[in-house]
Amino acid sequence: MINYFSKNKFIFYFFNFILIILYLFPGSLIDKLLLNEISDHSQSLTKPIFSLDHFCAFFILSLIGFFTFKNSNYFNILIIYLIILSTILELFHFIIPGRLFELADIFGNILGILVLKIINYLFLKYEKYKN
DSSP: OHHHHHHOTHHHHHHHHHHHHHHHSSSOHHHHHHHSSOOOTTOOSSOOSSOHHHHHHHHHHHHHHHHHHTTSTTHHHHHHHHHHHHHHHHHGGGTSTTOOOOHHHHHHHHHHHHHHHHHHHHHHHHHHHHO
16 A cells, blocks of 8 residues: 555645645635535634644645655655645635634644654654564
């Protein structure tokens, strides 16, 4: 399976493109598709430390990127790219109607990326110990 992703890099680019579309759509595209209405997420009742849906989205994108670029030297560049992308996309919420900039979303994004980075570090340490 790992070789499948590294041979088909378009899968990572496709998921990257889909995430950008979901991030930049005014309101919630998921609500529009499922409920046929655009909801305004600017009224949050609770203020979590990090956003779980953002964590999951960037963890999955990072995981696909990990499998795509595992055998190359681009994994660290991928991590930097994803952190910059997540920050820039969240900053766009200042100007997109129906969207709200939240630090919890940025923390969720970066936490999703860093968890995969930690897993990668532990995996490399285990591989080195095993040999």
